Amino acid sequence: MSDLLQHLRQAVGAEHVLEGDRLEPYSHDATFMEAAPLAAVLPGSTEEVAAVVRACAAAAVPIVARGAGTSLVGGSVPLDRAVVLGLERIRHCEVDAPNTCAVVGAGLITGELQEAAAEHGLMYPPDPASVGMSSIGGNVACNSGGMCCVKYGVTSDYVIGMTVVLADGRVLKLGGKTRKRASGYRLIQLFVGSEGTLGIVTEVTVKLIPLPRHHATAMVGFNSIEEAAAAVSRLLGSGHFPAAIEIIDRSSLDLTRELLPPGFDPELAAVLIVEQDGNDPQQVHQNLLQIVEVLDGVDNRIAQTEAERDGLWRARREFGKVLMAMPSNFFAEDVAVPIASIPEMARRVHQLSLETGVKISIFGHAGDGNLHPTILFTDEQRPLVGKLAARIFRDAIALGGSISAEHGLGALKRDFAEEEHGPLAMGVMRDLKRLFDPQGLLNPHKVFPEQPADDRFLDKQPGWGVKREGAVRDRSELGA
Ligand SMILES: Cc1cc2nc3c(=O)[nH]c(=O)nc-3n(C[C@H](O)[C@H](O)[C@H](O)COP(=O)(O)OP(=O)(O)OC[C@H]3O[C@@H](n4cnc5c(N)ncnc54)[C@H](O)[C@@H]3O)c2cc1C
Incomplete structure (x- = not known):
């Protein structure tokens, strides 16, 4: 161990090898997960990264690459007393x-x-x-x-x-x-x-x-999450591809009420925020009007100024910050389904919430079929979360979708990987892993299943369900 630290100091300079109290920020990501690293090393160049990797490989010590630690799946948490290799100094x-x-x-x-x-x-x-x-x-x-x-x-x-x-x-x-x-x-x-x-x-x-020079934004309200989701599929199927189309359901709107535009109808069950961009302002505006017509909602707000545009986006952009600041805990899902299945996926999640009495907020990048059903739970509800999360994973897979559209599998979702990909594909992935990393030192316990994919899959993760302050280094900077 002291030999390894000595080699790491030689590789990157002693001031860039962190130990003791300075390791705290490198022990967690944006989830509840936490594990103490052996050391954190901050190389300043590719050559220094290579020297760090060689030193760790020689000592058979695992390495976890870390960017900013905003992973939502425990991806950058250093399991197995790993050395965290922080890339933050390499930013040309x-x-x-x-x-x-x-x-x-x-x-x-x-x-x-x-x-x-x-x-x-x-x-x-x-x-x-x-x-x-x-x-x-x-x-x-x-x-x-x-x-x-x-x-x-x-x-x-x-x-x-x-x-x-x-x-x-x-x-x-x-x-x-x-x-x-x-x-x-x-x-x-x-x-x-x-x-x-x-x-x-x-x-x-x-x-x-x-870079497109002009943007136009609208917020369109609906009487149910299923109607909002159906409108997305109708819009894309009619040949319109806006720059963004985000969905937010009633329970997410309730959490961000003070961030919504003035006069917002509190009875709306869901909204879509839709943005069009381009270089001709009139055409962009015209396209947005056509999109709003196809969406056929019950409440249409079209931003007339930049300030109004910001106002329409605020609740969606700040949603992550709101979640992190809540007293209750949450488990964020990241499923994707084919566009035409979005209404069915939204219906199943909504129904699950009604059946179990556990709040599940739905928001996400609806235009990609990507929903973030987020399970908001109290301490008493914690034993139920694994079951709900597993059901949502399986519903997405059954609809021909994925358990992760953009956050990855990390440690939190790895156990369901084989249900999505099947044993042959997972076998090929394991072969590739062995080819590139025969000692298994790069980010261990991530991506590949390690325990049964059942309702208790969360229970063995360090820190499961405990709400902790400071999950990311500066929460005030979070935008979502
Ligand atoms: C409020 C909030 C909102 C978010 N919104 C979105 C969103 O809209 N879309 C989305 O896709 N994600 C989102 N995320 C998730 C997260 O920000 C992304 O997964 C992001 O890509 C992680 O980047 P990072 O630099 O923080 O990586 P880290 O958390 O440091 O690492 C993530 C994973 O990448 C690996 N890694 C990091 N750097 C390297 C490297 N240089 N080489 C090899 N492996 C590396 C790590 O080992 C780990 O497995 C959100 C997170 C938060 C907290």
């Missing part, structure tokens, strides 16, 4: 406008990439609600999505180059600034979404697109 950002791409360090906060691209009239579209605090490396590792992904796609659609440190410390460079490439296997895509289990991403090259 070079926007290459003539090549419409950017080369960025894995620790760069994604919002900073968006701002840098916007200075050139360009846009990096994937926009998780945590965009102001999560890192691009974390987004790549989880294949993050967000509000605008219905029109623009998710993280994997934008990564064209990558530098990865492999489990034995070798440095693999993939792709580059070329937007098209059909030579060889698409290894980049293997690392996207691999949640730190196949390699440590130190740098990515991402495609950029022109």
